[in-house]
Amino acid sequence: MRNIIVEKLNQTPIEELDIEIVERKGIGHPDSISDGIAESVSRALCKLYVDELGGVLHHNTDEVQITAGESNPVFGAGEVIKPIDFLLTGRGVSEYEGKKLAVDRVAIEAAKAYLDEFIPNLEVESHALVECKIGQGSGDLVDVFKRDGAPSSNDTSFGVGYAPFSEVETIVLSIEELLNSKAFTKKNPAVGEDIKVMGLRENDKITLTIACAIVSKYISNREEYIAVRENLKDIALGIANEVTDREIEVFVNTADDDETKDEKGYYLTVTGTSAEMGDDGSVGRGNRVNGIITPNRPMSMEATSGKNPINHVGKIYNILSSEMASDIADNVEGVKQVNIMILSQIGKPIDQPKAATSQIILENGYNMDEVSKKVASVMDGWLEDISSITENVIKGKSRTF
Numbered sequence: 001m002r003n004i005i006v007e008k009l010n011q012t013p014i015e016e017l018d019i020e021i022v023e024r025k026g027i028g029h030p031d032s033i034s035d036g037i038a039e040s041v042s043r044a045l046c047k048l049y050v051d052e053l054g055g056v057l058h059h060n061t062d063e064v065q066i067t068a069g070e071s072n073p074v075f076g077a078g079e080v081i082k083p084i085d086f087l088l089t090g091r092g093v094s095e096y097e098g099k100k101l102a103v104d105r106v107a108i109e110a111a112k113a114y115l116d117e118f119i120p121n122l123e124v125e126s127h128a129l130v131e132c133k134i135g136q137g138s139g140d141l142v143d144v145f146k147r148d149g150a151p152s153s154n155d156t157s158f159g160v161g162y163a164p165f166s167e168v169e170t171i172v173l174s175i176e177e178l179l180n181s182k183a184f185t186k187k188n189p190a191v192g193e194d195i196k197v198m199g200l201r202e203n204d205k206i207t208l209t210i211a212c213a214i215v216s217k218y219i220s221n222r223e224e225y226i227a228v229r230e231n232l233k234d235i236a237l238g239i240a241n242e243v244t245d246r247e248i249e250v251f252v253n254t255a256d257d258d259e260t261k262d263e264k265g266y267y268l269t270v271t272g273t274s275a276e277m278g279d280d281g282s283v284g285r286g287n288r289v290n291g292i293i294t295p296n297r298p299m300s301m302e303a304t305s306g307k308n309p310i311n312h313v314g315k316i317y318n319i320l321s322s323e324m325a326s327d328i329a330d331n332v333e334g335v336k337q338v339n340i341m342i343l344s345q346i347g348k349p350i351d352q353p354k355a356a357t358s359q360i361i362l363e364n365g366y367n368m369d370e371v372s373k374k375v376a377s378v379m380d381g382w383l384e385d386i387s388s389i390t391e392n393v394i395k396g397k398s399r400t401f
Contacts, residue, residue: 028193030281038306044110062306066281073216091137159317163329190218192272334366
């Protein structure tokens with residue numbers, strides 16, 4: 001029997017709070033780039049180990065560090081003066097039972113491929129220096145597909161999740177995802193990938209503050225820049241109005257100086273990310289596994305991206321908690337809001353947590369007795385099928401930031 005606990009949450013529902021703050025660091029933010037590289041390196045190592053050995057070896061690649069470069073963006077052009085440094089660290093297995101494995105090469109290739117795909121205006125060979133310092137880790141072979149029973153937890157740690165999203169959470173995530181979608185970028189190449197969206201709800205007024213890097217080579221002058229900025233404002237307002245009836249106010253690039261005569265007063269970049277000119281980045285300093293940063297909600301400080309997907313509960317339980325919460329909110333009638341907390345104990349099977357707790361706010365007219373068993377059943381089902389989390393992470397189907 002699993003230690004599953006379902007209790008009533010004595011808390012004001014998120015939509016009824018006077019103040020709510022939500023943040024999303026877009027895929028081009030230096031912290032998000034670190035997360036993305038860390039996760040892509042982990043997936044690449046998983047593939048290497050499975051291809052060469054039939055199973056996944058222990059590794060953690062969650063220590064990516066970005067040191068900013070220097071650039072000189074100007075209207076219609078610009079150059080990167082000093083490349084951005086990308087340092088890949090952590091642990092991996094480069095030799096197992098006498099077989100050498102190309103960990104460093106695979107890691108560097110994965111990092112460069114990620115930059116090519118998601119930061120297209122960054123010329124990897126001239127704008128970036130990618131260095132790998134992944135150290136030798138444990139040689140314990142962990143086979144994802146043939147292992148009998150669940151892996152043992154690597155740590156005493158916890159994961160948290162919640163559902164459903166509030167209006168502000170939905171708006172903030174939706175704006176960044178649209179602005180960084182392939183279709184939008186194709187039509188609007190001047191919009192860079194370094195987009196941060198901050199949402200504030202004060203009672204029934206939502207204020208959105210967006211910082212968006214603009215790619216200099218696509219902007220000929222001040223007037224074109226301002227036109228792009230105003231278009232972003234209109235797009236964000238349209239997305240928000242599809243989600244809520246609350247009053248919306250949108251600000252874009254509030255540090256701009258419209259009194260200036262040149263590009264120095266505007267958020268121009270050569271590559272689309274502020275990492276080119278002063279902003280460093282690290283894994284775990286940005287979005288949680290659900291894609292946003294939410295001080296009004298339960299959060300884990302765990303750096304999820306890059307940790308191994310086999311038995312690192314700091315990764316697995318955070319993803320699992322979010323999936324579990326969404327399933328409950330979507331499919332258990334009477335649940336208005338749910339928080340999930342799952343605690344591991346080092347050395348114990350990951351499908352047998354020390355405690356798996358759900359805290360529930362009910363809709364009017366429902367009671368805990370009729371809801372609790374259904375909630376516990378959903379939680380038990382996810383723990384029984386916990387290997388699906390590992391498989392989805394390895395396939396790149398699970399969000400980690």
